[in-house]
Amino acid sequence: MNHETQNCHCPEFALSRRRLLAGAVAGALGVTVADVIGDAHRQLAFGAPPGGNVLVVLSLRGGADGLSLVVPRGPDHDLLAAARPGLHIPRERLVGGNADFGLHPALEPLLPMWTAGTFGAVHAVGLPAPNRSHFEAIEEVERAAPGSIARVGWLNRMIGLSPNAAPQDALQVGSAMLPAALLGSASALAAYQLSDFEFGELGRGDGARMRSLHRMWDHESGEIGRAVRLAMGATTLLRPLADADIPTDAYPDGPLQEVLANTAALLKADLGTRVVTIDYGDWDMHSGAGTVDSGWMTEHAGHLAASLSAFFTDIAAIASRVTLVTLSEFGRRVEENGDYGTDHGYANSMFLLGAGVNGGTVHGRWPGLTTLNEGDLALGQDYRSVLWEVIATRFPEFSGGRATVFPGFVPEPIGAMRA
Amino acid sequence: MSSINSAPGLVPTPLGSRDQHFIRRFSGGYTAELAAEVRRAGGGRAWFDSQLRTGRDPWEKKLRSWFPSLRRSPQEIARRDRAGIQGAWEVMDDLSRWTLLMRIGSPWQVQEQLVAFWSDLLHVPLMNDKAWYHRVDYDRMIRRHALGRFDLLLTEATTHAAQGLHLDNVYSTKREPNENLGRELLELHTVGVDGGYDERDVKQSSRMLTGYRVDDDTSVPYYDPSAHYVGRIKVMGFKHPNSSKDGRKATEAYLHYLAHHPATARRIATRLCVRFVRDDPPKDLVKSVAKAFRRSGTAIQPALEALVEHPAFAKSVRRKVRTPIDDYVAAVRGLDLRIGRPVSEESFANAMNWQCGEMGQLPYDWPPPDGFPADNLAWSSTGRVLTSFDVHRTLAGGWWPDKQVRYRGLQSWLPELPARLGAVIDHVGLRLLGEEPPQSVREAVAAMLGKGLTAKVEEIGDWEVVGILATLLDSPTHMKR
Secondary structure, three states: HHHHHHOOOOOHHHHHHHHHHHHHHHHOOOOOOOOOOOOOHHOOOOOOOOOOEEEEEEEEOOOHHHHHHHHOHHHHHHHHHHHHOOOOOOOOHOOOOOEEEEEEEHHHHHHHHHHHOOOOEEEEEOOOOOOHHHHHHHHHHHOOOOOOOOOHHHHHHHHHOOOOHHHHHHHEEEEEOOOOHHHHOOOEEEOOOHHHHOOOOOOOOHHHHHHHHHHOOOOOOHHHHHHHHHHHHHHHHHHHHOOOOOOOOOEEEEEEEEHHHHHHHHHOOOOOOOOEEEOOOOOOOOOOOOOOOOOOOHHHHHHHHHHHHHHHHHHHHHHHEEEEEOOOOEEOOOOOOOOOOOEEOOOOEEEEEEOEOOOOOEEOOOOOOOOOOEEEEEOEEEEHHHHHHHHHHOHHHHHHHHHHOOOOOOOOOOEEOOO | OOOOOOOOOOHHHHHHHHHHHHHHOOOOOOOOHHHHHHHHHOOOHHHHHHHHOOOOOOHHHHHHHHOHHHHHOOOHHHHHHHHOOOOHHHHHHHHHHHHHHHHOOOOHHHHHHHHHHHHHHOOOOOOOOOHHHHHHHHHHHHHOOOOEEEEHHHHHHHOOOOHHHHHOHHHHHHHHOOOOOHHHHHHHHHHOOOOOOOOOHHHHHHHHHEEEEEEOOOOOOOEEEOOOOOOOEOOOOOHHHHHHHHHHHHHHHHHHHHOOHOOOOOOOHHHHHHOOOOOOOOOOHHHHHHHHHHOOOOHHHHOOOOOOHHHHHHHHOHHHHHHHHHHHHHHHOOOOEEOOOOOOOOOOHHHHHHHHHHHOOOOOOOOOOOOOOOOOOOOOOOHHHHHHHHHHHHHHHHOOEOOOOEOHHHHHOOOOOOEEEEHHHHHHHHHHHHHOOEEEHHHHHHHHOOOOOOOOOOOOHHHHHHHHHHHHHOOOOHOOO
């Protein structure tokens, strides 16, 4: 399906295209180096110790339809069916879930984790006040500091709490640009894939470019001098990964394939990374969302589920350390529009998978579909309450930093994580 | 861009260091043509002055037919988007490409720098799905005033549909005022967060701005007196009876007041100094720029003249880090690429958008309302370095994008051989960056080639020329301006 022909204003199209081109270019160049050069290791001597817990934040950009992913079974199902004659998922098709909610059948690949209690959901989460602009909502979600315009993200504030914070503590995989959540004074790395963590060889080869960069940057003062030296250090540290042939066969074809395979390889290498951010866009289904059997939503949710299932299989050996949460900037309007789609909404559902998750059920205060917020699912809980619960349970070393990570916010207990 | 470097072997003479400083700060970067222009003008300062009144732009004229979408009205862009003919996001891609091309090729380089400056101050994000039908028109408006007067610019920007949609003023009515633009007008566009206003001022500011609307169906902007709040307005020192249902005159008086406020002059002077001098500009520099700005009735030219005349300007050589866009534009200019009319997504003029975006920045593509940061730290991330250096290598090699573009023959960069390696490096440095690289960079190039600076070079392979070009682009000489 060619989504670009539809009336959907999504920047993530651009991102996926950009990535495609970049991949093609990287393939065309293809000179690599195997040596580990210089003393750059020393610059990365600090950082988190290996063997620590990891948080993977998967952003479902575009506004994923939480009401189609985690669907109410009770009387609210009748309301939803009436509001969405073309799009609702019949009760008997729902899978997993609990007494009150069922999951989209495309999420079936994750049912074993749901049953095992390592996959759970929270419903009706969102920003403290609705913001139905993609761009503003993404910024607000990722800055997570209402009232401040400083462009510093919550994950950057979190990793910055560590006195030994190092660049490899936090990485964006799948894009060379840091997401707003990782922007700020603490260093973080970003790359399309791990193979980007190298300076393509020049001249004589055999590490000559790295030696050359050291010659002109080692004594260069200022911010950019520091950044070049950090980048040199990171390429040295990640060189074995940059050169490694990362197997992707176990992952389904699609936008998450290489990203999750790279993430798994990074986490298995255990370099002290605490945070990985990943984007999975194209959820802005204003039209042509398809049916429960086929089409955009079903394919998209299916790719998500099959990919995450492959990911957790891939990292089975370190599964006790890795927790993954999904975030999306907003949910969708309860009522479908005239084009088999839904417009921008408010509260949404969120998934939690992996270590420490109190899964197999849907958590959260459910405001129901009787009283809506301008046609949208109303807020049950602030998304920061869920995130804080993850931080507090998985990163005890950061649990004193709540006022830094989420300034001015008092979280409420959700129960989505095991204490 | 036309012309450029002459026959191989001929060593160009560098501009004086002060002249070089002018073009690093007020142009997209060195080209031989620009250096010749600076010489003809009689030096950097005279060139700068000559740029303050723009004239014919054959490059701009040529680009007009490349991106037809940019000549359409907001209403036409909206109609075509809604009809599924051309998505507004595609028009925004074109605006980004066209802006890059203007910075690369326009002879009016100072104007391009000022367009970027004002676009950050009065920011409307490229990919804002509320405002994008009007974003191209907003850019045209900024360009009309870029070298003119701030009070006129502010009035047009604040009442423009793009800003009204971006910061929700078009939804703001006397019954339900929306404070978004009323607040940012004070905080971001004029006096600044410490400018001396309080929450009552924000409310009054928002009421003053009510009435400017945009028709949902046709995207035609209009003024709606029934939405306008009537009644006395007081914001900081501004007082107005605002007794007419048509509040446009009163709004203009309010915007005039803010444009001429001393706190606004300080704020704009500070931003000019951070952008064109250094991140921590000395107080008396800011003061003299602010003074010139106010005295001239918010004209930008006297403020810029005060800035370049202050000794702090001359002393700030290479205090600024090139942003990814600066980096990209300067690399394309230095490498002397001849960009042709795009015919497909793979054409340079189109594909360069992905390449520059990969470096982490595209014109106006910054979601929050405050515009790109101008400080060095913001553009000094490791990811930025990795992607920049990757793009340097790709461009130096001429590998991609390679359609509808002509790269110079690699051998044409070289002096007559044999020559000492040091002389070769100096020669290429002069042609690529407009100056002889410092010793650390010369040594870096030599290390890359695995040769000594005094080695006699009989021939240099294409791969080695790529290495020299890429290393020079990776150097502090290129990365700092």
